[in-house]
Amino acid sequence: MEKLFEILRPDFLLHHALYGSVVVGFVCPLVGVYFILRRLVFWGVALPQVSAAGISFAFMLQGFGWTAFAGNEADERHLAILGALLFTGLAILLLAALDRRGKGASEGRIGALYAAAGAASILFVAWNAAGETEMMSLLKGELVSLSEEDLHAMLNVFGVVTASAFLFQREFLLVSYDRDMAVTLGRNVLLWDVALYSLVGVTISLGVMTVGPLVIFGFLVLPPMAALPWARGITSLSLLASAIGGLSAFAGFFVSYSHDLPLGPVIVVVASAALLVSGLLHELAGRRR
Amino acid sequence: MGTGEPLIRFKHAAIGYGRKVVLSGVDLAVERDAFVGVLGPNGSGKTTLMRTLLGLIPCLKGQLVLSGAGGRPPRLGYVPQKERLDPIFPLSAYDVASMGAYRRFDLMRRLRREDDRPLVERALAACGASALAARAYGDLSGGQKQRVLIARALASEPQLLVLDEPLAGIDVSTQKALIELLRKLKVERGLTVLMVSHRIHVERGLFTHVLLCDEGEATIGPTEEMLSGGRLRALFENEP
Numbered sequence: 001m002e003k004l005f006e007i008l009r010p011d012f013l014l015h016h017a018l019y020g021s022v023v024v025g026f027v028c029p030l031v032g033v034y035f036i037l038r039r040l041v042f043w044g045v046a047l048p049q050v051s052a053a054g055i056s057f058a059f060m061l062q063g064f065g066w067t068a069f070a071g072n073e074a075d076e077r078h079l080a081i082l083g084a085l086l087f088t089g090l091a092i093l094l095l096a097a098l099d100r101r102g103k104g105a106s107e108g109r110i111g112a113l114y115a116a117a118g119a120a121s122i123l124f125v126a127w128n129a130a131g132e133t134e135m136m137s138l139l140k141g142e143l144v145s146l147s148e149e150d151l152h153a154m155l156n157v158f159g160v161v162t163a164s165a166f167l168f169q170r171e172f173l174l175v176s177y178d179r180d181m182a183v184t185l186g187r188n189v190l191l192w193d194v195a196l197y198s199l200v201g202v203t204i205s206l207g208v209m210t211v212g213p214l215v216i217f218g219f220l221v222l223p224p225m226a227a228l229p230w231a232r233g234i235t236s237l238s239l240l241a242s243a244i245g246g247l248s249a250f251a252g253f254f255v256s257y258s259h260d261l262p263l264g265p266v267i268v269v270v271a272s273a274a275l276l277v278s279g280l281l282h283e284l285a286g287r288r289r
Numbered sequence: 290m291g292t293g294e295p296l297i298r299f300k301h302a303a304i305g306y307g308r309k310v311v312l313s314g315v316d317l318a319v320e321r322d323a324f325v326g327v328l329g330p331n332g333s334g335k336t337t338l339m340r341t342l343l344g345l346i347p348c349l350k351g352q353l354v355l356s357g358a359g360g361r362p363p364r365l366g367y368v369p370q371k372e373r374l375d376p377i378f379p380l381s382a383y384d385v386a387s388m389g390a391y392r393r394f395d396l397m398r399r400l401r402r403e404d405d406r407p408l409v410e411r412a413l414a415a416c417g418a419s420a421l422a423a424r425a426y427g428d429l430s431g432g433q434k435q436r437v438l439i440a441r442a443l444a445s446e447p448q449l450l451v452l453d454e455p456l457a458g459i460d461v462s463t464q465k466a467l468i469e470l471l472r473k474l475k476v477e478r479g480l481t482v483l484m485v486s487h488r489i490h491v492e493r494g495l496f497t498h499v500l501l502c503d504e505g506e507a508t509i510g511p512t513e514e515m516l517s518g519g520r521l522r523a524l525f526e527n528e529p
Binding site for chain 2: 170174
């Protein structure tokens with residue numbers, strides 16, 4: 001309990017890291033529910049890896065002396081976010097365009113993208129030994145220290161993502177559930193797809209910068225899956241998944257801090273435990289009915 | 290097909306996907322208040338014609354003119370095949386039916402979702418589906434799902450109702466109940482209806498006209514006239 005009170009104190013040394021991971025835990029499942037409902041779970045694996053490749057690429061450029069934005073640590077971080085956004089955005093555009101053509105195996109493309117992005121992440125780092133430590137800790141899910149300014153910027157962006165996810169929930173639901181119906185109702189399916197994918201891209205890019213690709217994949221998939229059996233409608237699914245994500249992040253941080261374990265894997269294990277408990281409870285509830 | 294401006298007119302149209310023409314030389318009109326059965330063998334282009342009509346794919350050649358009230362395109366109500374909707378979505382029957390009301394959506398309505406409730410409840414009641422509203426859509430039987438999907442289409446306040454094989458995979462007694470429902474809704478709401486079907490035996494009394502897709506062509510005429518033609522009879526004479 002002492003450790004719990006310690007991390008809750010405002011002057012806790014890692015309070016930015018705690019707030020950052022909990023906010024990512026709350027927000028990621030809000031876009032993750034659409035991965036589950038659209039049966040695009042593999043996107044959730046590949047895109048964080050692509051995002052990590054973008055960050056790795058930005059570090060490599062800095063290693064080669066390309067410092068268009070990068071002058072101090074904060075600027076390096078901004079360049080890395082830019083790399084993540086660029087790579088994730090291009091990957092989403094590519095996957096969405098190929099899916100719209102409807103040809104070939106979608107899973108195969110995503111698998112190839114994941115493999116290429118994973119390899120690129122490592123190679124980009126190999127070409128820039130200076131960024132290796134930071135990048136490797138990011139890939140393992142070690143929380144990169146967040147400055148006050150970065151935390152506020154993240155809160156602002158994730159605030160917009162959260163507001164958009166709820167404000168445009170009907171459109172996102174309609175184009176995900178029945179695209180043909182959306183067209184007959186005069187909705188621009190392409191526009192709403194782009195809007196949804198933009199939220200996904202921003203969330204993944206910022207999230208990967210904060211907690212790494214492993215944790216982001218976990219947050220995109222595990223809380224929505226744990227919430228799904230209990231949800232009655234898209235709003236309850238979103239709220240429940242978000243709550244499970246946020247609480248998993250907090251519990252994971254607490255366990256990680258109190259037992260000196262790496263944060264990322266602990267958060268994923270906690271979220272996995274939530275999925276397991278949810279499944280068991282649902283099974284029990286089904287037997288009683 | 291009667292007098293007045295037709296609601297739907299295909300003018301020398303070729304329809305299909307990409308470069309593949311499925312139906313060519315489509316030159317036909319559908320009058321207001323008609324109940325049209327869109328018939329034809331598998332792969333004959335029924336669904337392609339319907340998707341073109343709904344605006345999901347463009348005409349490859351020629352023109353499709355839709356003339357609703359005031360010359361504007363008519364409001365469309367669409368009932369897809371029930372299997373097309375993924376059961377993973379945790380939606381109640383009410384949630385599904387309420388999607389029809391999304392047409393009325395604007396910024397203020399976004400904040401006052403309850404405004405749509407009377408419209409959705411009336412649509413569910415008109416389809417005998419009020420008691421299903423709170424149930425999970427995925428748990429409903431085939432006939433119940435079809436009622437909810439028809440209610441969803443009605444909630445969009447359509448002038449033209451398009452149904453894609455609504456009686457497929459449903460037992461005979463439920464089929465008859467749905468046919469009665471469609472007959473009633475058409476009369477009460479003055480709808481023009483296009484219904485894609487594989488069969489004609491059960492629905493025969495419902496259709497005022499038959500649109501036959503066969504061998505790359507589409508023709509339309511009054512039901513009895515079309516049925517007296519050898520081709521349509523040959524297609525459906527072995528129907529159970």
